[in-house]
Amino acid sequence: xxxxxxxxxxxxxxxxxxxxxxxxxxxxxxxxxxxxxxxxxxxxxxxxxxxxxxxxxxxxxxxxxxxxxxxxxxxxxxxxxxxxxxxxxxxxxxxxxxxxxxxxxxxxxxxxxxxxxxxxxxxxxxxxxxxxxxxxxxxxxxxxxxxxxxxxxxxxxxxxxxxxxxxxxxxxxxxxxxxxxxxxxxxxxxxxxxxxxxxxxxxxxxxxxxxxxxxxxxxxxxxxxxxxxxxxxxxxxxxxxxxxxxxxxxxxxxxxxxxxxxxxxxxxxxxxxxxxxxxxxxxxxxxxxxxxxxxxxxxxxxxxxxxxxxxxxxxxxxxxxxxxxxxxxxxxxxxxxxxxxxxxxxxxxxxxxxxxxxxxxxxxxxxxxxxxxxxxxxxxxxxxxxxxxxxxxxxxxxxxxxxxxxxxxxxxxxxxxxxxxxxxxxxxxxxxxxxxxxxxxxxxxxxxxxxxxxxxxxxxxxxxxxxxxxxxxxxxxxxxxxxxxxxxxxxxxxxxxxxxxxxxxxxxxxxxxxxxxxxxxxxxxxxxxxxxxxxxxxxxxxxxxxxxxxxxxxxxxxxxxxxxxxxxxxxxxxxxxxxxxxxxxxxxxxxxxxxxxxxxxxxxxxxxxxxxxxxxxxxxxxxxxxxxxxxxxxxxxxxxxxxxxxxxxxxxxxxxxxxxxxxxxxxxxxxxxxxxxxxxxxxxxxxxxxxxxxxxxxxxxxxxxxxxxxxxxxxxxxxxxxxxxxxxxxxxxxxxxxxxxxxxxxxxxxxxxxxxxxxxxxxxxxxxxxxxxxxxxxxxxxxxxxxxxxxxxxxxxxxxxxxxxxxxxxxxxxxxxxxxxxxxxx
RNA sequence: GCCGGGGUGGCGAAAUGGCAGACGCAGCGGACUUAAAAUCCGCUUCCCCCAAAAGGAGUGUGGGUUCAAGUCCCUCCCCCGGCACCA
Numbered sequence: 001x002x003x004x005x006x007x008x009x010x011x012x013x014x015x016x017x018x019x020x021x022x023x024x025x026x027x028x029x030x031x032x033x034x035x036x037x038x039x040x041x042x043x044x045x046x047x048x049x050x051x052x053x054x055x056x057x058x059x060x061x062x063x064x065x066x067x068x069x070x071x072x073x074x075x076x077x078x079x080x081x082x083x084x085x086x087x088x089x090x091x092x093x094x095x096x097x098x099x100x101x102x103x104x105x106x107x108x109x110x111x112x113x114x115x116x117x118x119x120x121x122x123x124x125x126x127x128x129x130x131x132x133x134x135x136x137x138x139x140x141x142x143x144x145x146x147x148x149x150x151x152x153x154x155x156x157x158x159x160x161x162x163x164x165x166x167x168x169x170x171x172x173x174x175x176x177x178x179x180x181x182x183x184x185x186x187x188x189x190x191x192x193x194x195x196x197x198x199x200x201x202x203x204x205x206x207x208x209x210x211x212x213x214x215x216x217x218x219x220x221x222x223x224x225x226x227x228x229x230x231x232x233x234x235x236x237x238x239x240x241x242x243x244x245x246x247x248x249x250x251x252x253x254x255x256x257x258x259x260x261x262x263x264x265x266x267x268x269x270x271x272x273x274x275x276x277x278x279x280x281x282x283x284x285x286x287x288x289x290x291x292x293x294x295x296x297x298x299x300x301x302x303x304x305x306x307x308x309x310x311x312x313x314x315x316x317x318x319x320x321x322x323x324x325x326x327x328x329x330x331x332x333x334x335x336x337x338x339x340x341x342x343x344x345x346x347x348x349x350x351x352x353x354x355x356x357x358x359x360x361x362x363x364x365x366x367x368x369x370x371x372x373x374x375x376x377x378x379x380x381x382x383x384x385x386x387x388x389x390x391x392x393x394x395x396x397x398x399x400x401x402x403x404x405x406x407x408x409x410x411x412x413x414x415x416x417x418x419x420x421x422x423x424x425x426x427x428x429x430x431x432x433x434x435x436x437x438x439x440x441x442x443x444x445x446x447x448x449x450x451x452x453x454x455x456x457x458x459x460x461x462x463x464x465x466x467x468x469x470x471x472x473x474x475x476x477x478x479x480x481x482x483x484x485x486x487x488x489x490x491x492x493x494x495x496x497x498x499x500x501x502x503x504x505x506x507x508x509x510x511x512x513x514x515x516x517x518x519x520x521x522x523x524x525x526x527x528x529x530x531x532x533x534x535x536x537x538x539x540x541x542x543x544x545x546x547x548x549x550x551x552x553x554x555x556x557x558x559x560x561x562x563x564x565x566x567x568x569x570x571x572x573x574x575x576x577x578x579x580x581x582x583x584x585x586x587x588x589x590x591x592x593x594x595x596x597x598x599x600x601x602x603x604x605x606x607x608x609x610x611x612x613x614x615x616x617x618x619x620x621x622x623x624x625x626x627x628x629x630x631x632x633x634x635x636x637x638x639x640x641x642x643x644x645x646x647x648x649x650x651x652x653x654x655x656x657x658x659x660x661x662x663x664x665x666x667x668x669x670x671x672x673x674x675x676x677x678x679x680x681x682x683x684x685x686x687x688x689x690x691x692x693x694x695x696x697x698x699x700x701x702x703x704x705x706x707x708x709x710x711x712x713x714x715x716x717x718x719x720x721x722x723x724x725x726x727x728x729x730x731x732x733x734x735x736x737x738x739x740x741x742x743x744x745x746x747x748x749x750x751x752x753x754x755x756x757x758x759x760x761x762x763x764x765x766x767x768x769x770x771x772x773x774x775x776x777x778x779x780x781x782x783x784x785x786x787x788x789x790x791x792x793x794x795x796x797x798x799x800x801x802x803x804x805x806x807x808x809x810x811x812x813x814x815x816x817x818x819x820x821x822x823x824x825x826x
Numbered sequence: 827g828c829c830g831g832g833g834u835g836g837c838g839a840a841a842u843g844g845c846a847g848a849c850g851c852a853g854c855g856g857a858c859u860u861a862a863a864a865u866c867c868g869c870u871u872c873c874c875c876c877a878a879a880a881g882g883a884g885u886g887u888g889g890g891u892u893c894a895a896g897u898c899c900c901u902c903c904c905c906c907g908g909c910a911c912c913a
Contacts (some may be wrong), residue, residue, distance in 0.1 A: 402855035
């Protein structure tokens with residue numbers, strides 16, 4: 001045990017946890033029914049990858065969400081709070097390569113272990129509704145949904161430059177590339193051209209920017225998604241290259257600064273731009289070819305580095321700016337990206353930082369067309385990006401650049417040289433993975449019929465069990481003759497199967513639709529059950545999924561709605577992101593730092609409840625924070641105090657009755673009880689577990705004092721203790737159930753409603769009136785809560801401390817804040 | 827560089843513009859004990875002071891608004907996260 005000194009509990013936590021977990025399971029206490037008349041509440045937490053071990057981060061994500069789901073139960077909702085496994089993915093395959101264990105075996109063993117660990121948490125999960133994405137009865141519906149998207153034109157195959165991880169031997173989605181490296185193994189990613197499957201998420205870019213269908217999402221996540229989608233309005237403007245005598249008469253560029261069109265002194269194409277080879281003059285051929293080669297060899301890190309000096313090569317060709325008839329040279333440069341806009345940009349060095357640097361380096365003219373304020377007509381030291389007055393802009397001179405923007409765009413559209421358009425940063429979602437352990441893409445390639453979808457009746461396309469895992473990491477599917485060779489469903493001649501599998505984010509894009517009907521066999525979901533529970537009322541999980549899982553799931557929901565499978569467009573109405581639990585040294589937990597906390601040890605020693613409430617108490621849930629071994633021992637001590645309090649026999653006939661209950665003390669306890677109920681329910685509702693638990697501690701401290709003083713009425717004592725247990729029950733389900741039983745209350749505490757509070761009983765009779773002189777606290781007076789303003793002012797002025805400070809002079813001004821303070825301004 | 831979030835005692839933290847530091851941890855003192863652990867009680871932001879009272883200072887920095895600012899506005903610094911040649 002690495003937990004150091006550990007508080008001894010009043011009870012055996014292992015036995016107590018097991019007793020109640022077994023009893024709840026036997027009674028089906030958490031079995032969820034679809035025919036329950038109470039309002040439904042679907043509370044979901046992001047399902048885990050079955051790595052094999054439930055670590056403290058899982059506990060930090062899952063036990064508070066379980067507590068919140070329990071709060072909703074106690075508030076009278078019919079609550080679905082399911083759990084499952086994101087079971088496809090690369091680690092299983094790596095285990096197969098390294099240790100010769102089949103991914104299926106590895107994954108299912110891990111799931112078995114994690115389910116045991118998850119059960120130890122004592123959550124309300126209804127395991128009858130478990131979802132496991134690596135089983136054919138789940139992934140067949142991945143395939144079915146793929147076919148529906150394909151039919152709708154939302155899934156397509158294209159040759160595209162992709163991010164390839166040489167170590168994992170697969171392509172990556174752009175979201176999975178971090179700083180030019182593979183998110184998983186840190187290998188520098190290289191560019192390759194491959195035939196890949198895509199989902200047309202870009203068709204939904206504008207709708208994904210519309211968050212109006214959401215009830216409560218963190219602003220931060222919406223902003224992250226908006227930035228990722230990266231919508232920018234601009235103008236597509238073509239330049240005339242008819243003089244080159246090619247089939248193409250023009251080069252199209254995209255700009256957000258059409259007001260600077262008269263300042264164009266060059267054009268730049270991406271090195272991969274299809275026109276490059278055709279426009280290049282014989283004299284420049286060699287230079288251009290070697291530059292293009294060098295660019296393709298670059299890794300993403302090199303290409304994307306902003307520190308790198310701007311480089312480029314002249315193609316020898318010129319284009320004409322149609323607005324002023326000027327002839328400008330065409331360059332290629334690797335800072336222009338093929339995949340954004342049109343893959344070509346107009347160079348306006350006076351008004352764009354990159355173009356400015358490029359022009360300086362290659363000696364290109366810098367023509368000011370938007371005059372900065374107080375511009376003297378001289379040379380610019382740096383690009384001027386702001387607004388100004390149009391100059392050197394032909395008929396648009398004298399307009400503000402804002403006016404110029406509209407006027408020039410209108411002129412271009414009338415002339416047919418271009419049009420106003422919108423560009424997005426987001427690209428279509430690349431879902432092909434050259435891996436075994438994923439959902440096979442249900443497509444067949446036939447020499448006669450071309451790309452043929454697998455007929456729905458033939459689903460699922462099963463992963464072959466007898467796959468050979470190569471040390472190179474290449475997908476076994478390509479070498480599995482029985483899988484690879486098939487017959488065309490249309491012409492019945494021999495054909496080949498697609499060997500790529502789907503990104504696992506496809507699985508998680510609709511798993512929430514499956515929980516309500518996890519065993520449904522005629523479709524991905526039973527429309528009635530799915531619709532009864534969906535959309536998810538409250539989703540919780542880490543913010544790292546802001547632009548991947550959450551965006552993909554929103555896209556899927558909208559796409560399935562348009563196909564006619566759903567009648568709603570947002571999957572998750574409310575979202576809460578928990579923070580990250582750090583090591584005791586305040587660093588991110590990692591094996592290499594040796595600061596990883598294993599929850600099982602603490603659950604074993606202190607029970608699930610202590611681990612749960614400690615994690616909830618350590619700070620605001622959305623901020624995360626450092627683990628503290630001393631801190632969790634403090635929680636164990638408090639649990640002991642609650643245990644003692646709850647079992648004390650206080651009252652009529654008991655050994656520790658008050659001979660003569662004190663009316664004032666009793667009123668104080670009743671008041672505190674009602675205040676605590678009000679506070680705790682408000683806090684729990686808004687995921688503020690730390691302050692909810694602090695309020696319960698205050699109540700338990702007060703009960704301790706009352707026990708010592710023996711001065712409160714027995715009924716008030718019992719009501720306070722019962723309220724304490726019921727309010728604590730969502731956070732600490734096991735010990736509250738035990739204490740509830742020992743106190744002779746009816747099973748189960750988890751079927752009790754949250755107690756109601758009475759504002760009248762919670763109201764203070766006396767308040768502390770703070771008396772300030774010139775804004776500084778100089779006295780505190782205890783006065784009746786309903787004191788009149790006149791009395792409060794008089795009492796404050798009568799204070800000897802105030803009198804002394806005023807020195808006999810009348811105050812200039814007195815501020816009164818009802819129920820709080822009087823500020824005497826002298 | 828741009829966009830978020832954050833900076834409060836020895837530590838984790840609390841605080842509708844109205845008593846800064848609730849609650850917990852650690853520490854110190856006391857009770858109980860042959861002793862220790864556990865438990866219980868008390869103290870615990872800093873400065874001045876033998877001590878207390880009474881003062882004074884104090885929520886990253888500097889300024890502002892206000893009778894009153896941790897909270898609102900402006901400047902700058904630092905930490906964390908995201909994006910980053912997106913034309």
